[in-house]
Amino acid sequence: MIATLLSEAWQAMLSNRLRTFLTALGITIGVAAVVLMVSIGQGTQQKVIGSINSMGANLLIVNSASSRSGGVRSGMGGIPTLTLGDVAAIRELPPTLYASPISTGFVQLVYGPNNWNSYALGVNAEYLELRDWEIEQGRGLSESDINSATRVAVLGQKVVDNLFGDEDPIGQVVRVKNLPFTVIGVLSKKGQSMDGRDQDDSIIVPITTAQRQLLGGPFRSSVSMIMVKAENAEGLNALERQISALLRQRHHIRENAENDFGVTNMTSVAETASEVTGMLSLLLGAIASISLFVGGIGIMNIMLVSVTERTREIGIRMAIGADRRTILTQFLLESIIITVTGGVIGILIGVGLAQVVGQVAAIPVSITAQPIVLAFGVSVAVGVFFGLYPARKASLLRPIEALRYQ
Amino acid sequence: MPPVIQLDALTKDYLTDAGAVAVLKGISLKVAKGEFVAVMGPSGSGKSTLMNILGCLDIPCGGHYLLNATDIGTLPEPELARLRGQVIGFVFQGFNLLPRMSLGNNVALPLVYQRIGKAERLARATDLLGQVGLGHLVASLPTRISGGQQQRVAIARALVTRPSLILADEPTGNLDSHTGREIMELFQRINRDQHITIVLVTHDMSVARYAQRLVYLKDGLLAYDGAVADFHGVEA
Ligand SMILES: Nc1ncnc2c1ncn2[C@@H]1O[C@H](COP(=O)(O)OP(=O)(O)OP(=O)(O)O)[C@@H](O)[C@H]1O
Ligand SMILES: [Mg+2]
Numbered sequence: 082m083i084a085t086l087l088s089e090a091w092q093a094m095l096s097n098r099l100r101t102f103l104t105a106l107g108i109t110i111g112v113a114a115v116v117l118m119v120s121i122g123q124g125t126q127q128k129v130i131g132s133i134n135s136m137g138a139n140l141l142i143v144n145s146a147s148s149r150s151g152g153v154r155s156g157m158g159g160i161p162t163l164t165l166g167d168v169a170a171i172r173e174l175p176p177t178l179y180a181s182p183i184s185t186g187f188v189q190l191v192y193g194p195n196n197w198n199s200y201a202l203g204v205n206a207e208y209l210e211l212r213d214w215e216i217e218q219g220r221g222l223s224e225s226d227i228n229s230a231t232r233v234a235v236l237g238q239k240v241v242d243n244l245f246g247d248e249d250p251i252g253q254v255v256r257v258k259n260l261p262f263t264v265i266g267v268l269s270k271k272g273q274s275m276d277g278r279d280q281d282d283s284i285i286v287p288i289t290t291a292q293r294q295l296l297g298g299p300f301r302s303s304v305s306m307i308m309v310k311a312e313n314a315e316g317l318n319a320l321e322r323q324i325s326a327l328l329r330q331r332h333h334i335r336e337n338a339e340n341d342f343g344v345t346n347m348t349s350v351a352e353t354a355s356e357v358t359g360m361l362s363l364l365l366g367a368i369a370s371i372s373l374f375v376g377g378i379g380i381m382n383i384m385l386v387s388v389t390e391r392t393r394e395i396g397i398r399m400a401i402g403a404d405r406r407t408i409l410t411q412f413l414l415e416s417i418i419i420t421v422t423g424g425v426i427g428i429l430i431g432v433g434l435a436q437v438v439g440q441v442a443a444i445p446v447s448i449t450a451q452p453i454v455l456a457f458g459v460s461v462a463v464g465v466f467f468g469l470y471p472a473r474k475a476s477l478l479r480p481i482e483a484l485r486y487q
Numbered sequence: 488m489p490p491v492i493q494l495d496a497l498t499k500d501y502l503t504d505a506g507a508v509a510v511l512k513g514i515s516l517k518v519a520k521g522e523f524v525a526v527m528g529p530s531g532s533g534k535s536t537l538m539n540i541l542g543c544l545d546i547p548c549g550g551h552y553l554l555n556a557t558d559i560g561t562l563p564e565p566e567l568a569r570l571r572g573q574v575i576g577f578v579f580q581g582f583n584l585l586p587r588m589s590l591g592n593n594v595a596l597p598l599v600y601q602r603i604g605k606a607e608r609l610a611r612a613t614d615l616l617g618q619v620g621l622g623h624l625v626a627s628l629p630t631r632i633s634g635g636q637q638q639r640v641a642i643a644r645a646l647v648t649r650p651s652l653i654l655a656d657e658p659t660g661n662l663d664s665h666t667g668r669e670i671m672e673l674f675q676r677i678n679r680d681q682h683i684t685i686v687l688v689t690h691d692m693s694v695a696r697y698a699q700r701l702v703y704l705k706d707g708l709l710a711y712d713g714a715v716a717d718f719h720g721v722e723a
Contacts, residue, residue: 085599096587397583400544401644402572402600404565480571481545484583 083414086407090414093387094422101419104383108423108463109430111373112456116431118369119452121438122362124445129358133351135271137213139178139317140347143171143307143324161303162341165288167331168205168307174323176316179211182288182304186296190284191256192244199240200283201257203291203304209235209268211310219251219266222287230289232257235266239281258295262286314348321346366452370459376423377463384416384471395475396483409476416468417461424460428453489556491652491684492518492541497550499536510536512707513550520651521682523675525695525715528704534688537704538656541686542577543567555651572600576645578655582637584629584644590616591625594644601648615643619673635666642673646683653677655687659694671697 094101145161165182172180184203189196202208209221216235226233234255241250250264271280286295292302309324311317321344328334328342388395395408403411432448439446499511510533518524528534539545540552543559552559554570562570571577584593595612603611616622619639621632629637638658645653655674659667675697678685689695701718703711710721 082599082602085605092587393583394585397585398596398600399568400542400571400577400583401597402568402648404568404600406565407600479545481539484544484579 082407083410086411086414087418090411090418093415094418100383104379105419105423105426107376107379108373108420108460109376109427111369111376112424112427112460113431113434114369114372115366115456115459116428116448116452117434117438118365119362119455120431120435120446120448121444122358122365123449123452124439124447126355126358126362127447128445129354130351133347133354136347137211137310138348139311139314140211141309141311141317141321141324142345142347143167143309143328144343144345145303145305161305162332163304163307163328164302165304167328168304170327170331171307171309171324174320174327176311176313176320176323177309178312179207179310181205181208181211181308183208183306183308184288184291184296184304185306186291188258188284188295190240190244191259192253195244197240197243199237201291201295202283202285203288203296204285205288208285208308211308214271215269216266217269219264221266222285226287227289230287230293232260232262232290232294233265233287234262235268235285236264237268237281237283238270239279240284241267257284257286260294317346317348373459373463377420377467380416380419380464381467381471383419384412384468385474387415388412388471388475391475392478392483392486395478396480396486399478399480400484405476408478409472412472412475413465413468416472417464420460420464420468421457424457427460428456431456488520489553490517490519491522491555492516492686493551493553493556495551495553497537497540497547497552499533499540499545500548501536510707511540511547514704514707514709515550516702516709516712518684518686520684521678522700523678523685523698524687524700524702525698526686526688526702526704527690527692527695528710530690532704533707534704535656538654538686538688541652542575542654543570544577568600572597573648574650574652576642576648576650576653578638578641578645578653578658580657580660582629582634582641582661584637584640586629589626589628590621590632590640593629593640594647597644597648611647612643615647616640618646619643633666635662635669638662638666638670639673642670642677646677646681651684653683653685653687655685657688657690659689659691664693667691667694 143163145163168180168182171177181204186201187198188201189198204222205227206222206224209216221235222233234257236250244250244255245253250267253264254261255264268281288304309320311320324344325340329340332341334340398408432453435446435448438444494514494516497511497514498509500507500509514537526534526537540547547560554574559567559570585596588596591609591612594615595608598608598611613622613625616625619642621636621639624632624636629640659670662670671694674685674687677683687698695701696715698715701711701713701715702709703718703721705721711718
């Protein structure tokens, strides 16, 4: 019987096309808004988490600046307090897998007639493994490059493209801040980093060379940052505490004095970011849900009109044997059909819009099954919820009164 | 065999702004299986009220209504719906077909509510439309046919569930006398060939003559109950 009722409900919808269309439109807009907003929210979440995770797992970043009580780092402008000695000491801690100093700065590169401004990273031989970065061509930095502060460089893809074009860069000499560096390797393509910088636009040189010849300012022997990778996730928190204790001791910080460095646990940063962007998704979805709710009220309104209009029809159906439950089911099916049709179209429009927004506006979107299934479920639920009252009203009519209705 | 219809001191009041108005004031009546009864009476005497109660569309205020020996006063609504669908076929003065449904589907609709499969529904509806002489119009819409044809469809719909009782409230009231006669011949045939009990309201003595028995209502009471042939009017 349900099949017959369904096809009857469908017929009823078709016999009043414009009204059905307008009613379903409310649901379509609501569902499309939910799908679009959740896609944007989730896209943002994934992008943020993805770029944090792209730094690598189980990472700690030690900054050469004091840390405030709330964990908010003060500006980077302070005097760098970290040294290569600190790096070596951290490297000796048992949970440490890799540790690398990082000093950075902008440099001008010249090769033949071409020149290019890029971001120089002074690091040690472990850095590429620590970051899970891969060499596409040539080799990475070696211990002896670090120890003897050789003028060698590993280039990012973008630098290669801009300086060398199609030419093979390995073994060539580029001038970095007017000093000749031999290209020993090329990194494979990485994409954007967490702060939106193009990671392929970088040049990697030995930390020692960077300190003494390239980036050396007034604080030649210091490093601005140390990146540490723990053996595993379990060791991460222990390592964080050990590094704090170690550096306090090495920097001779008194009992009650504040640290002159900060340790950031990238895993907890990722968790916080995930929470915040998750809230964003929820908020966007909640705002969009309001339009779905308004659409639902539209359904209720039109179903009430429909029940009144068809009072006589209801009476006839009851007179030939329809019981209350059947009448209830019939009207409920009609509102569910409206919402499901509107919902499905809304999902298609929402997904389409999300893709357009993703491409045209460069807003990260992530279209997953979850909001789509949810939106579908919600449209059925809206149909039931807002259709129930009118359907119940129809089913509770007394047959003789319904038949008398003109 | 128990009577199809048995009424014991049946009453019905309507609540109006002026208070309760008694319309049926105690009707006792038995209709046996296979009878063809005409109900007559002046306008406002309560004929339709009585028919609606007989059709389980309305409920009495007092007394008892036994349909095939079951007191309908004790039945819950789903049971009443089942009786309306299976035991009773109701024919209205205004036909009451669903305008957007084909004649075939209109006739088959009561079977939907009895959960009968589509193929059988269609077969039975086509068969009945054939019996009332409209086999060629299965796919037409009610709005495209004449009043007489619509009433035939309504009769086919009333018969499709193979009911034991057909109730008709002024079925010829909206038809010209020629078409009315055709409809009455159809009722007569149904009564004679299928032994279906028929109770039919009319204002027209010539229509009532198709029945065997006549019940005359006046002021909510039975003023005459006997053979049609013996009826010579009631004193004012
Ligand atoms: N729903 C109602 N509410 C109040 N009074 C009603 C209602 N239905 C009918 N009546 C009254 O009950 C009385 C009987 O009505 P009913 O329709 O049964 O008469 P009838 O014999 O069928 O008349 P007619 O020959 O005109 O069809 C009338 O006085 C009518 O006004
Ligand atoms: Mg009447």
